[in-house]
Amino acid sequence: MERSITFPYRQLELAATVHYPCAQKRKQEDKRWPAVIICHGFVGNRIGVNRLFVKAARRLAQEGYFVLRFDYAGCGESEGEYGSYGIDSFIEQTRRALDYTLSIDCIDKSRVFLLGHSLGGAVARLTAEKDSRVSSLILWAPVSHPLSDIIRIVGRPTYEEATRSGKAEHSGYHLSDAFFASLAQAQPLAPGSSFLGDVLILHGTRDEDIPVDACYLYESLLRQRTIGQCEAHVIEGADHTFSSVAASEALFEQTCDWLQKLENRAGNWSDWVI
Template sequence: MFKALIPAWMAIGLTVSSVQAQTTEETINYPVDGLNIVGTLSVPAGDPAPVVLLLHGFGGTRDELEIPAVKEGIYTRAARQLAEAGYASLRIDFPGSGDSGGEFADMTYSGQIAAATAALDFLKADPRVNGSKIAVIGWSQGGLVASAIAGRTGIPVATALWAAVGEPEVTFAKLLGADKIAAGLKTGATPLELPMPWGFSLYLKQPYFEEILTTHPLEEIVAYKGPLFVAEGLNDEAIPVGTGEKFIAAHDGPEELWIRPMDHGFNSATGVETVDEMVAATIAFFKPYL
């Protein structure tokens, strides 16, 4: 771990606010492939704490889906609860999402994996956190990314996959339509319009659709031997039921499969109970390793 002086590129755009008593949040920046990646670093008071990297889903941002009952993003809430348990956290915007540089149309799994891997390097070098103890949480497509960085780097001391994409072709054929994937494979440099079920459109280029067919999260997790927490919803409209069991079956190491009657948003549209239960279960699973 580096000492005292934080490189200038770590401190660009620094802001500090109170999350709870004696916890600070800071906006951080780091470069990946010529793009500026923006994140929020939450640091509890005291000695440098173990840290959790939070990876958002398809079309999301670092604060993630707002819970209507409390007007708080799911990842914002999770970061606060992690801090209350004594853990730092970093939630990032992937390239082309939120405040990070790039265009969403250029988004690929490989680009997100590169940004997440660089986030691990950032945390290992930052004296504000204990970079020798890093865990990762990935939700939905962020779970795909989490499985890749866990398997490829071996850095996370624990990993949590929340409603993670295990078979991209199956998930995105359902979400986008098989016809859209076929069209996307021929679109070249012209972004393809993708009407979303939520009433708006996203636009993506051919490389994204190519990686739907060549990315295999279930194979990535095989290489990861660390502790694995998998949350699966029985009412998930995006991820096929049984995907969590497939991740567990592919993994060799300490593990927990946490199944509840929840949708892809962890029932957040109707309250915080399931979200809070899942975060608490994740923290309890991480505790022996962080």
């Protein structure tokens, strides 16, 4: 079952869709639902290119997960103007999505996942550093250097116009100088991570927006932690939005397999008696 909802962020209402888990997939003794919150990328929305996030949410719900996918302010059906906000605002909005999800009584607070794509991957990573309610991360083609990656996407003339005149247009959005300045401050690959949860990173070998090297940069950083495991895999032939049927199926399959592995590991630990 799916339904549209809104949740507040400052004076705005953010649009979202929630997907309820398939009851047959959950064990009878498992009274609480694990949750996945999907964070879309730069000037994106909760539907995604070729309905990527719709298909992902439905697949995860079939596997027994509660899923929330939402539009950041100024995107999709949410209120606000996207390009006037900085990355700290995106982190705040993601935390409001966490607030909404965790306000539901039947959510398992020990199994709350952020799934971020592209710039949403960087936002998910930065949110997890600030918010201990995030138990694990799933990063699809995550942005590694927010300012330089977004400049490469929009073009340097757009960036220079924004710094010169205060804003510039890209794909129908006005991007402010403050927006770009906030990207310069964002460091998802900063050393000394305080996030100790498990992480899955998936990236396509034909990603022309965010080169696959970003996958290895994240993996190298996150494997330096003394606690928390990190897995990274590349999907051959996949582009930035995993737009082919084969690429999206591989993406969903590897994501679900990893989640099942976490559940199995947690179940095995619960069998130990000390």
